[in-house]
Amino acid sequence: MTTDFSALATAGVQTLQPYQPGKPEDELQRELGLTDIVKLASNENPLGPSEKALAAIADASQNLGRYPDGSGFQLKATLADLHNVAPAQITLGNGSNDVLDLVARAFLGPGREAIFSEHAFAVYPIATAAVGATACVAKADNYGHDLDAMAQLITDKTSVIFIANPNNPTGTWLSKGELKAFLKLVPSHVIVVLDEAYYEYVEQENYPNGLKLAKRYDNVIVTRTFSKIHGLAGLRIGYGISHPEVADMLNRVRQPFNCNSVALAAAQAAVLDEEHVVRSRELNSAGLAQVRRGLQSLNRPFIDSVGNFLCVHVGDAALVYQKLLEKGVITRPVAGYGMPEYLRVTIGLESENQRFLDALEAVLSE
Numbered sequence: 001m002t003t004d005f006s007a008l009a010t011a012g013v014q015t016l017q018p019y020q021p022g023k024p025e026d027e028l029q030r031e032l033g034l035t036d037i038v039k040l041a042s043n044e045n046p047l048g049p050s051e052k053a054l055a056a057i058a059d060a061s062q063n064l065g066r067y068p069d070g071s072g073f074q075l076k077a078t079l080a081d082l083h084n085v086a087p088a089q090i091t092l093g094n095g096s097n098d099v100l101d102l103v104a105r106a107f108l109g110p111g112r113e114a115i116f117s118e119h120a121f122a123v124y125p126i127a128t129a130a131v132g133a134t135a136c137v138a139k140a141d142n143y144g145h146d147l148d149a150m151a152q153l154i155t156d157k158t159s160v161i162f163i164a165n166p167n168n169p170t171g172t173w174l175s176k177g178e179l180k181a182f183l184k185l186v187p188s189h190v191i192v193v194l195d196e197a198y199y200e201y202v203e204q205e206n207y208p209n210g211l212k213l214a215k216r217y218d219n220v221i222v223t224r225t226f227s228k229i230h231g232l233a234g235l236r237i238g239y240g241i242s243h244p245e246v247a248d249m250l251n252r253v254r255q256p257f258n259c260n261s262v263a264l265a266a267a268q269a270a271v272l273d274e275e276h277v278v279r280s281r282e283l284n285s286a287g288l289a290q291v292r293r294g295l296q297s298l299n300r301p302f303i304d305s306v307g308n309f310l311c312v313h314v315g316d317a318a319l320v321y322q323k324l325l326e327k328g329v330i331t332r333p334v335a336g337y338g339m340p341e342y343l344r345v346t347i348g349l350e351s352e353n354q355r356f357l358d359a360l361e362a363v364l365s366e
């Protein structure tokens with residue numbers, strides 16, 4: 001008799017749809033035999049890591065026989081200094097994704113509810129279902145988070161609210177005033193995750209710094225990452241900042257060595273290299289303007305974004321995605337986010353953005 005392993009999994013895991021990552025360049029190369037490929041699918045920094053981070057990586061690579069510092073002492077000290085918080089408030093993660101998962105494992109479970117928005121980052125439903133908690137999804141307002149709709153979903157079973165600011169894949173954002181008004185409504189027993197993976201890219205004046213809100217509200221956890229503007233997506237490192245008792249709970253479910261030694265060293269160098277951050281932000285700002293202009297001249301509607309990516313309306317997105325792949329341009333379909341007529345494109349180098357715009361023009365006129 002064969003075993004039905006799916007029936008052995010927990011109820012939450014049985015309902016899970018695995019995360020769909022952007023297609024790696026190697027895969028497209030294998031599938032279509034293409035060599036000249038532009039990957040604009042995973043919101044990575046086209047400049048990659050800073051020289052200082054690369055030097056730290058080379059240095060840390062000399063000592064791979066040893067376990068990393070499981071407490072992440074040095075990186076926590078640096079981040080604490082930078083953000084004016086105590087090291088005990090920081091939780092390091094194998095990417096900020098790991099921290100989101102730790103939040104779910106520490107604060108969610110069967111009988112508990114998590115609230116997030118329609119079109120919000122895909123890890124929220126996965127982390128919620130994986131621990132058997134119930135997802136309460138608020139209708140979006142013009143693709144952005146509708147905080148009133150989210151507040152209305154709060155019950156006495158609500159344990160966690162996930163808010164991406166800005167949100168991926170929509171690139172929409174919440175202002176200081178909107179978030180402050182919302183946090184006033186949230187009971188103190190509900191953990192609010194402010195996911196700020198794209199924080200450093202946002203240039204809008206009334207965009208809030210979640211860390212200031214976390215100082216005022218003990219139930220707020222801010223998550224940040226080294227995968228985006230710091231260009232270290234491949235090393236997997238991110239962090240959360242919260243009340244120390246919340247960090248203590250996260251630490252209890254954390255794997256002892258969840259952050260590797262190379263990532264710890266690279267992050268330490270990256271976070272201090274403000275010049276690289278500024279260069280990356282400026283490149284992104286110019287690239288966003290270039291892509292916006294290009295899409296306007298192609299008469300393609302798009303959702304305006306403050307991140308390093310943008311969703312463009314293309315109609316049959318699965319078909320357009322495939323045709324772009326054939327031209328060596330990898331974008332990201334977002335049908336899984338309830339947006340089957342959109343493709344998300346990451347802002348790349350000027351030449352990569354142009355390649356995308358030219359390929360899109362060609363595909364749409366076929």
Ligand SMILES: Cc1ncc(COP(=O)(O)O)c(C=O)c1O
Pocket residue numbers: 042043094095096097098121164166167168195197224225226227233236237238
């Ligand atoms: C909104 C948001 N949060 C968190 C993450 C997780 O990033 P990482 O685990 O690489 O830090 C991503 C990655 O795309 C994201 O878009």
